Amino acid sequence: MARVLLKQVVKAFQDQPVVKGLDLTIPNGSFTVLVGPSGCGKSTTLRMIAGLEEVTDGEIWIGDRKVNDVPPGKRDLAMVFQNYALYPTMNVFENIAFGLQNRGLPRQECKSLVHEIAEVVGLTSYLDRKPSELSGGQRQRVALARAMVKKPQVFLMDEPLSNLDAKLRNQMRVELTSLHKQLGSTFIYVTHDQVEAMTMGDQIVVMNEGRIQQVASPVELYQDPTNLFVAQFIGSPAMNILSWEEEESCLLGFRPEKGRIAATIQPSTEEKGISLRGKVRSREILGAEVLYYVDTRKGQIIVKANHDVELIAEDEDVRLSVAAKDLYFFDEKTGMRVMGQHVHSLPLAGGAV
Amino acid sequence: MHRLAAYPLKIVERILLIVVTLVFVFPFLWMMLTAFKTLPEVFRFPPTFLPEIWDFSNFMKAWESGPFLRFVFNSFIVAVGVLILQFLTAVPAAYAFARYRFPGRNLLFGITLIALMIPPQVIFLPIYVQMSGWGLVNTLWSLILPYGASAFGIFLLRQSFMQVPDEVIEAARLDQASEWKIMWKIMVPIAKPVLVTFGLFSFIYHWNDYFWPLIMTNSDAVRTLPMGIAMLKASEGGKIWNVIMAGNVILVFPILIIFFFAQRHIIRAFIYQSK
Numbered sequence: 001m002a003r004v005l006l007k008q009v010v011k012a013f014q015d016q017p018v019v020k021g022l023d024l025t026i027p028n029g030s031f032t033v034l035v036g037p038s039g040c041g042k043s044t045t046l047r048m049i050a051g052l053e054e055v056t057d058g059e060i061w062i063g064d065r066k067v068n069d070v071p072p073g074k075r076d077l078a079m080v081f082q083n084y085a086l087y088p089t090m091n092v093f094e095n096i097a098f099g100l101q102n103r104g105l106p107r108q109e110c111k112s113l114v115h116e117i118a119e120v121v122g123l124t125s126y127l128d129r130k131p132s133e134l135s136g137g138q139r140q141r142v143a144l145a146r147a148m149v150k151k152p153q154v155f156l157m158d159e160p161l162s163n164l165d166a167k168l169r170n171q172m173r174v175e176l177t178s179l180h181k182q183l184g185s186t187f188i189y190v191t192h193d194q195v196e197a198m199t200m201g202d203q204i205v206v207m208n209e210g211r212i213q214q215v216a217s218p219v220e221l222y223q224d225p226t227n228l229f230v231a232q233f234i235g236s237p238a239m240n241i242l243s244w245e246e247e248e249s250c251l252l253g254f255r256p257e258k259g260r261i262a263a264t265i266q267p268s269t270e271e272k273g274i275s276l277r278g279k280v281r282s283r284e285i286l287g288a289e290v291l292y293y294v295d296t297r298k299g300q301i302i303v304k305a306n307h308d309v310e311l312i313a314e315d316e317d318v319r320l321s322v323a324a325k326d327l328y329f330f331d332e333k334t335g336m337r338v339m340g341q342h343v344h345s346l347p348l349a350g351g352a353v
Numbered sequence: 354m355h356r357l358a359a360y361p362l363k364i365v366e367r368i369l370l371i372v373v374t375l376v377f378v379f380p381f382l383w384m385m386l387t388a389f390k391t392l393p394e395v396f397r398f399p400p401t402f403l404p405e406i407w408d409f410s411n412f413m414k415a416w417e418s419g420p421f422l423r424f425v426f427n428s429f430i431v432a433v434g435v436l437i438l439q440f441l442t443a444v445p446a447a448y449a450f451a452r453y454r455f456p457g458r459n460l461l462f463g464i465t466l467i468a469l470m471i472p473p474q475v476i477f478l479p480i481y482v483q484m485s486g487w488g489l490v491n492t493l494w495s496l497i498l499p500y501g502a503s504a505f506g507i508f509l510l511r512q513s514f515m516q517v518p519d520e521v522i523e524a525a526r527l528d529q530a531s532e533w534k535i536m537w538k539i540m541v542p543i544a545k546p547v548l549v550t551f552g553l554f555s556f557i558y559h560w561n562d563y564f565w566p567l568i569m570t571n572s573d574a575v576r577t578l579p580m581g582i583a584m585l586k587a588s589e590g591g592k593i594w595n596v597i598m599a600g601n602v603i604l605v606f607p608i609l610i611i612f613f614f615a616q617r618h619i620i621r622a623f624i625y626q627s628k
Contacts, residue, residue, distance in 0.1 A: 050523075050527060051526075051527075052526070052527075071526070072523070072526045072527045073527060073528065073529030073530070074529065077527070078527060079523075079524070079527050081520040081523070081524060082520075083518060083520055085518065085520035085521045085523065085524040086521075086524075087521060087524070087525070087539055088521070088543055089539075089542035089543055089545070090542075098525070098528050098530070098538075099527075099528035099529060102528055102529040102531075102534065103529055146524075150528075
């Protein structure tokens with residue numbers, strides 16, 4: 001069990017900074033997810049924690065030990081790779097046992113530990129198979145078992161589910177979170193998939209262009225994004241962002257599920273907020289919900305509506321409205337969230353915001 | 354359409370393959386058949402294809418013409434000794450070239466490639482002088498040491514090591530494996546088909562090599578099999594082709610055996626390389 005601490009960590013490849021001064025505390029026993037678009041430095045950060053990349057500047061601490069100069073094998077952590085990285089010429093047993101043998105564990109103890117873990121991940125009957133004879137899901141389990149058997153303080157996972165099909169991915173997601181609860185170790189998990197991040201992490205670190213954008217719990221991240229990037233990155237479909245004429249250099253945003261859509265003929269409900277007119281360009285029926293793509297003066301806006309509300313046909317004129325409490329404001333230049341803004345008016349007729 | 358067009362092409366392909374095979378196989382077959390003929394039959398014109406009388410005594414004659422057991426033993430020691438040394442040097446060199454970034458890497462690899470292009474005939478003199486300086490001429494060492502590092506082996510292994518995903522090596526590092534262990538326990542087993550191919554090339558080359566032992570040795574105690582066969586040619590004035598051919602059959606026999614058992618690996622190695 002250990003807390004992981006990053007102090008002003010910088011990584012540059014040939015003078016090209018990839019990670020630009022990260023300060024991050026990963027609490028002991030947390031399931032921390034590093035999430036961001038590709039190239040945001042999340043994998044590099046994980047690899048620096050693992051010791052697979054040298055730190056250009058700054059410090060990394062695991063527990064109460066500074067590990068900058070500790071080789072990967074001595075950091076007391078295990079990593080699961082995206083492509084599993086199993087040893088192709090070794091069978092499942094040897095794959096799992098390799099790390100234990102390198103630690104000089106007695107053969108008998110090694111054997112009983114491997115069997116114990118194989119039982120946990122359901123691989124007992126596959127121990128003498130080669131990785132090439134296993135399915136993707138089974139390989140993933142071998143990779144997990146190989147990490148678990150070492151009983152590390154910290155588990156590192158680099159997009160471990162992205163090579164699995166959707167169904168298996170969901171299943172493994174649940175298994176991983178319950179595994180985390182069971183082991184109580186610190187998990188650091190890298191993904192580009194915000195759904196994965198939101199469903200698995202208890203602490204989410206949103207990264208972009210080598211910097212941390214926000215560190216928060218999933219709910220907080222969704223309800224209280226600190227800037228435009230986080231607001232648009234978290235949530236699907238992404239938050240609608242509009243320019244706002246009432247205030248200079250200020251952008252206005254709302255989540256698609258907070259927008260209300262109604263045919264123009266219906267009378268509007270008087271409520272504090274914004275409303276604007278548009279025309280339904282297309283719609284996607286997802287089952288319980290419907291996505292409307294609405295063309296407005298402000299550009300295309302996406303609204304997610306419940307199915308039980310009457311379906312609106314394509315090409316129909318509609319009125320969109322959003323309650324004041326569901327609006328977010330951002331500085332146009334810095335992208336930072338602006339608090340304490342209020343919608344002063346409720347223009348309806350003109351269709352303006 | 355496609356099938357119709359492909360069919361004659363297939364036939365042409367087959368015919369070409371058969372012709373090529375005959376070109377390669379015929380000398381070999383002729384050697385085998387000659388080894389069983391009597392000397393008068395060998396010189397008869399027009400030549401016979403199959404021996405009229407199958408004469409097995411040629412093999413005994415070849416074997417008894419010199420210390421053949423000694424030659425076989427020497428050949429074996431040299432070929433295996435070279436092979437082991439080459440493995441021991443090529444694996445770390447290839448691993449370093451494939452996996453480490455260090456100053457001068459490309460230059461060193463370039464030099465290695467140049468070594469690949471220089472035939473031994475060009476550099477035998479300085480090596481002879483060197484061996485002579487060390488007092489190793491006319492010992493088996495002089496046949497083994499100069500071949501201890503193979504540029505071809507390093508090149509071949511490097512290519513194969515480069516195909517191993519980085520993550521596999523990183524996983525091993527996280528598993529606390531030393532570089533030495535990664536090399537021998539992870540990389541070498543992955544490169545096994547390539548190693549088998551290289552091993553065969555090396556073994557056959559040194560088993561058959563005539564030039565190097567000719568320069569470095571001057572007594573039967575350290576001579577190798579190809580020299581023994583060559584001595585058959587010179588021993589009694591006239592060329593007793595049937596006995597010479599019997600000697601050659603003895604020479605290639607171990608290689609045939611190896612091919613027979615390693616065939617599967619050889620084919621796999623080439624498929625692997627071309628992927």
